[in-house]
Amino acid sequence: MSSVRLARPRGFLLASATLTSFAAIDMPAALAQQAREQLPPVEVTSPQSRKPAGRARQAARREAARRPATALAVPSATAQTPLNTNAVAQSASRLGLTVRETPATVEVISAETMREQGYRTVSDVAQGAVGVTAGDNPAEPSAFSMRGFTNSQINTLYNGIKIGPQNMTSRVMDTANLEAIEILKGPASLMSGEGASGGAINFVTRQPHTGPIRNEADVSYDLLNSFRTHYGSGGSTDVQGLDYRFDVSRSSLNGFADDTNTRTLDVSGQLNYHVSDSLKVWGAIEYREDRGRAYWGAPLVPVAFSGSHATAGIVSGSSVSNFNGTNLGPVTIDDRTSNTNYNVLDNRNVAQEVWLRGGFELKLAPDLTLKSQAYAYGAERTWFNNEVEAFNSTSNLVDRERFYVAHSQRLVGNITDLTWDANIAGLDNRLVTTLSSSYLDFVRPGAVNFPDDSVSLVDPPRGYYGLLTTQQQTARIDNEALSFEDRLKLTRSFALVGGLRVEHIGLDRNSTDVNGLEKANFPFSKSWVPTTGRIGYTWEAVPGLTFFSQYATGADISANNIFLLNPTDPLNLTTSRTYETGVKHLLWDQRAEWSFSAYDILRKNVYAAAGGMQLNIAGRQQSKGVELAASVRPIEPLRLWGNIAYVDARYADYNFVGGSFSGNTPPNVPRIVANAGASYRFLTSWPVEFGIVGRHVGDRYNTDANTVTLNAYTVGDIYALVDLPKTVLSAVDQARLIFRVRNFTDKRYAIWGDPFYPDQILLGVPRTYEISAAFKW
Secondary structure, eight states, X not given: OOEEEOOOOTTTTXXXXXXXXXXXXXXXXXXXXXXXXXXXXXXXXXXXXXXXXXXXXXXXXXXXXXXXXXXXXXXXXXXOOTTOTTSBOTTTOSSOOBGGGSSSOEEEEEHHHHHHHTOOBHHHHHHTSTTEXXXXXXXXXXXXXXXXXXXXXXXXXXXTEEOSOHHHHOOOOBSTTEEEEEEEESOXXXXXXXXXXXXXXXXXXXXXXXXXXXXXXXXXXXXXXOEEEEEEEEEEOSSTTEEEEEEEEEEEEEOSSTTOEEEEEEEEEEXXXXXXXXXXXXXEEEEXXXXXXXXXXXXXXXXXXXXXXXOSSSEEEXXXXXXXXXXXXXXXXXXXXXXXXXXXXXXXXXXEEEEEEEEEEEEEETTEEEEEEEEEEEEEXXXXXXXXXXXXTTTTEEEEEEEEEEEEEEEEEEEEEEEXXXXXXXXXXXEEEEEEEEEEEEEEEEESOXXXXXXXXXXOOOOOOOOOOEEEEEEEEEEEEEEEEEEEESSSSEEEEEEEEEEEEEEEEEEEOTTSOBOTTOSEEEEEOOEEEEEEEEEEEETTEEEEEEEEEEEEESSSOTTTOOTTSOXXXXXXXXXXXXXXXXXXXXXXXXXXXXXXXXXXXXXXEEETTEEEEEEEEEEEEEEEEEEEOSSTTEEEEEEEEEEEEEEESOEETTEEOTTOOOTTOOSEXXXXXXXXXXXXXXXXXXXXXXXXXXXXXXXXXXXXEEOOEEEEEEEEEEEEOTTTOTTOSEEEEEEEEESTTOOOOEEEOOTTSTTEEEEOOOOEEEEEEEEEO
């Protein structure tokens, strides 16, 4: 079979979460009963009754604003259960279903859980999710792996909007401005289109609420001299029907490797205006920025060379350098390089992003609701680094090579939903018809030459980038999609849920050389019309116990990703399907909850990275696995939770000139991922809570060849917090101090291996100490 030489990846390589909500919150039994009622109709309501007029109406609103927050009724759909299955995940369904009502595995991590568990970035969140791993690879920040799939096979969404392949567009993101992170697992093209063969991860920004204004502020500092700050405010204004939310956060996270850090800034805001009981209009804006000096990993070194400095338990196996071709034999990570930064002194990773969104919700009739949102997105990204660190067993030096790429991206689009609630032959039915369209313009100047040198393994002279010569690539993508999603309740407890999506994708690509002349076979155009969907059921056998099954399909580009397709690449789509079944159970007066799922995913027509920058025909990839999650509060002060996932992911028909990888496991896919935690709260006048969290990740490989193993590891965090009584700080309603030790055993481990840079391994963060404070008023 054939192999295809790829363009240099930076950008191709840009590459969870839901930690099932740990807080087991007691709720009245009435809330559980409400959650089990038939699907309610979509409603657009004003924040206050419209009956009062003039000054009386304003007085009524001011009086409502003076009431304490605890007086607000909590809707049953949002009351948090131990695994947060009362949450509505819009990335999993447009029907307004809760997680428990959706025939798929969905996790929703709330902002509250992110704060409680100390999740600073979205990659931290992924570490607590069921079966999800992440590596913060600088080539593709916030890269995820789940159910045997990684990178561009997982769609990354921002408030339900896809901006492009994950391994090109994802960035390091702070969690402070997020309302929730949603994870939908398995083929999910019905909801987010091309690229969702492995699932989708949706980042939801903070939303306005109707009611008294609430403010919050957070600050933290650790012994790596990292800090984070956040301020947020939201609620109802003095203008009748107008609610707002505003957040600003800033962080500077220093790495454990020398001279590495990431600085982020995120400013977001949204206004909701209830014009009437039947019409709401809204607008949102967000600016995000991240600037970093990147850590690209530690080189694999021959055990024979490292001698007494060879480490045990981080990597194992043998390797032939992909970059220089020398035989390294059995490899290790040299302990003298665990904090070494091989990047050049003038390195930089920079991204600036702007979002504009706006829309309306209009109730056309009691059973008919129209929603529409328009959006515009712009991003500028730059990578300017030494990215290759390959040990040469002939010279006993580390060979380095530079790479530069930049992105200028513009995206505009619209998503419009029409929801119809009907009664069909006495059966409740909801149908959502969605029409979406977008236009994306992507310009990618990149390096033509790749300056290189060789440096010593220990204390290398870092030097500077050197001469840069550039060329340019472009991609323009038109996308239109029509989808239908329906839920039919055959009985009070049994419902059929299904949907169908027809999508048109039009691609225009061009590539020019250093002189601006078009390269051979460019420009070219290609279009695809994938049809994907889902059919499943939910059955609440007894109150709180729901069984589900589904069959779902997905589609994505078979080679590289859609931004970087070359005319000689395979230009067809992969197809993927999943069979899944499981159960979700809320019990013990809602103090305990557990879920279980089993799945079988098959992806056909796969092209994969064999190592370095080669694409080989992999034919098929199959993943079979099970996932189990549980959370319980046996007594009021004690909270216990845990999850475990097992996956057997393998290639088939993966043959190429010189060998076969059939039967091998895709990179960065562990068979076992497990998390567990416990906390105990002493209910004294100064409430104190102690907690511990553990995580185990099994063996993984860094390439399809499966010759080097990233060894299994187990790490843990511990924390202690104290809630200050109001008598101490009378100006705030809640004040909390937290002391946290991350990786308290100081475990050294490999967290990620980039198959396009197989000569180096990203190491996990060693033990760090952190103190933080949070205030609400």
